[in-house]
Amino acid sequence: MGLTKTLLLLVFSCHRYILLLGYCSMAGEGQQISLLDGKEDKFGGVEVNLMEVESMTVDDFDTKLDLSLKAWKDQGKKGIWVKLPRERSSLVDTAIKKGFTYHHAENEYVMLTSWLGEEPSTLPANASHRIGIGAFVLNKNGEMLVVQENSGYLKDRNVWKVPTGTIKEGESIWAGAIREVKEETDIDTKFVEVLAFKESHQAVWQRKTDIFFVCELEASTFEIKIQESELSAAKWMPVEEYVNQPFHAEEGKEMFKLIANICLKRSKKEYMGFHNVHTTKSLKESLYCSADQSANLLSETCDEASTSTSL
Template sequence: MIVTRLMIVSRSSILSVTSSKNLSFYSKKRPLSTLNPSLRSQGKTNRLILGIFSSIRSSMSSSMSRVSSEKQVERILEAKNDDHGGVIVEMTSEPMDPGVFASLLRASLSHWRKEGKRGVWIKVPIDLVNLVEPAVMEGFYFHHAEPRYLMLVHWLPSSANTLPANATHRVLVVQEKNGRFRGSGVWKFPTGVVDEGEDICDAAVREVKEETGIDSKFLEILALRQSHKSFFGKSDLFFVCMMQALSFEIQPQESEIEAAQWMSYEEYTAQPFVQKHELLRYIADICRQKKEKGDEGYSGFSPVPTTTGFSDSKGCLYLNRYDLKIL
């Protein structure tokens, strides 16, 4: 009998927004009707159109102004709800006038406040850098940046902001209520046990969610340790897994977790407990290599669904996708 456990390394250096919807607007108003194509001719017909326009210009002007104002207020940016009471807006690369964007953003913020939304995330591609200033003027601030986009965030409630300071090279850590680390002040990675019949990758996602409330995506196994006569005299496999954060607002598990937070990698490794233990130092070295050089510095093992000659059901083969050039 082998008892399989997990050590889960959760990082937030890459923000993945799951929404792939294009930017669009909502409006209950119909656009004004265009002129009948049959009237687009020369001579008297044109003079008639001009005459009609001249006679109703004043009334139409005020009416159109009112309709335009109403339409503008009702339009909001398309957003996807996250699991923590917030919304995520993913902008496309389609050009947009900063003034139009600012007006839409103000209407959207008003709408989201009425709905009781919390954090608002806007992913701005590099092609739309002209929209950053209007967003900052409405209270957004820089969360993190990647080569092709900038992530902006705004906390709407008057309560304390519980969003992470930034997502660059931070790790998710916890303090446990039970076990050997209880009351020690040690910040450690979330850990857990794989259920019978459960894949390692699924167990890692589940444990992170249960202990911290963070949604995550399994990326790869960075390392594993085998030991014997561990639990009840049985052998033990200990997996170090790298995860990609899909949300950032922490909700600690009341029954098991005393506290949880995003911590800089440097602060985590500087803990005396980490420096003292050889296993944790090795794990910290792996994380540093991964952080600094990516797959070129250190490549772990990612799951690939496979079948065998013994069964038609698929299992996971964990392999080095980078060197095999498997996407």
């Protein structure tokens, strides 16, 4: 036990936390077993990434994980993260049996977590929201772009709707709106503003929150070519005709009616939304603010900052 205690003291003093050199155990005929290679995160937990590990058998993983968990608990570590590539899904069962739970999964990996503390876990939950957009697109004649989907809730109901879609990871709301319209109808557009947004809970797979932004776009091309995999039809329609569809008057369709009325008021210049203001840092960062303030907001902020600095 003397060797083990000495090595544990060394691990405590190593802020980089390269555990492969740390905790040891004797197995079989003097074979030395190293811990899983983990590094300390900014919250004092441990992150183990097995994405680049060339080989790892179930038995090897079982032994190393067991020893590692004991070492981490002795060192006061609480939140443990293990990232397993999909090629090593056989290791998941071993981790689950040792108290790990699923946190999230992507195409390439599954992330598992374990809480070693006595108090309730403070590990953050997986992403709980999805961001969607609806595009209110006007042409030069004041008509709006509407589509009919060939699947989903409105299939075969003869209901015309605005183009909608989901924002991709790392994509801005304004960019996602432009992309979705182009993909579905081949119409090129320019982002104008966010008109409104809504939230609905337990909306995605009965456990996520859906945040939906209604965006106004200005069309720069007008010939429609539909994405046949998603749409059965698309056309330009007078805004009043869109608003007055019988579907919008049905019981339980108040949200559709509210959004339609916002589009109508906006087409008559009776409604003002939120412009996007880009910082000098990146187009990936936008502030959406009252349209009557956005034109001067960035320059005013810079002027105030310059004044403050000079004083």
